Amino acid sequence: MGWLSRRRGVTHDEMEAEDAPTQPTGYAETASRLHAFNRYEIKYLIDELKVAQLREELEARMEADPYSPLGGYPVTSVYYDTPDLRFYWEKIEGLRFRRKLRMRLYGQPADCAEDTPVHVEIKQRVNRVTQKRRLSLPYQQARRWLDQREELELDVSGTSRGFVNEVTSLVGNLDLRPIVTTGYQREAFIGREADLGLRVTIDHRVHGRDRDFHFASRAENRFLIPPKLAIVELKANERVPYWATDLTARLDMSVVRISKYCQSVEAFSLAPSSRYGASENVPAPSNDLITSR
Secondary structure (H helix, E strand, O other), X not given: OXXXXXXXXXXXXXXXXXXXXXXXXXXXXOOOOEEEEEEEEEEEEEXXXXXXXXXXXXXXXXXXXXXXXXXXXXXXXXXXXXXXXXXXXXXHOOOOEEEEEEEEEEOOHHHOOOOOEEEEXXXXXXXXXXEEEEEEEEHHHHHHHHOOOOOOOOOOOOHHHHHHHHHHHHHHHOOOEEEEEEEEEEEEEEOXXXXXXXXXXXXXXXXXXXXOOOOOOOXXXXXXXXXXEEEEEEEEOOOOOHHHHHHHHHOOOEEEOOOHHHHHHHHOOOOOOOOOOOOOOOOHHHHOEEEOO
């Protein structure tokens, strides 16, 4: 039984409200302090052999994200959770209210320095609505705040102060600590004309690790899904246009519910695949090792 066999496919009517910026973001983006946004999202898997055709069709109808260089940009995240993986289980069990905390880097992990901008983010879901709130700050300050639990020395006020207090309380009250990383190479496209709210991303070589959490670490990573597959995300303010769903059908792309964080937790056997019934192990592709270089 394959690694994806336990994932239930969803119809286009089961789109989750998901997070993606209303303005393009990517490799060169250095965000102003606090951002919050909602989006609807459908996730697909696609064979890498079909990505060239998908890219050609997207380029005919969309613009390349201006912050995305040719070939895309690296995205790396460190996920925080409780010792008993509370956030993981909230996702697996589909709780109507759930959230998770992560630190995210846009750019080459090996180039991450103490003053490199990173984002501390909370993803929160209430019923079918998911929001992302984040604060941009230097990497050294982010690590002192989340890992060493030092008071954040940053001039913030208003909404930003509320976010800082919430993160500080989560880390302290729940004893949050780094659990796993995820990383991938992302291509991004943005809609034009009637499709201005549309954003499509293609994530290649999705990988992670369960130790050595410094972004610049040269530690080995493990593929979280077979490297012959990419994850495609269609994100829209209100609806995904018909031509986009028709395109995914023509390319025989599989609609999936998949969490990169949960996939990373399971790839390293930090939790069984399900709390109910027989567990299923992530098979051979997760044993492939890559480096973060």
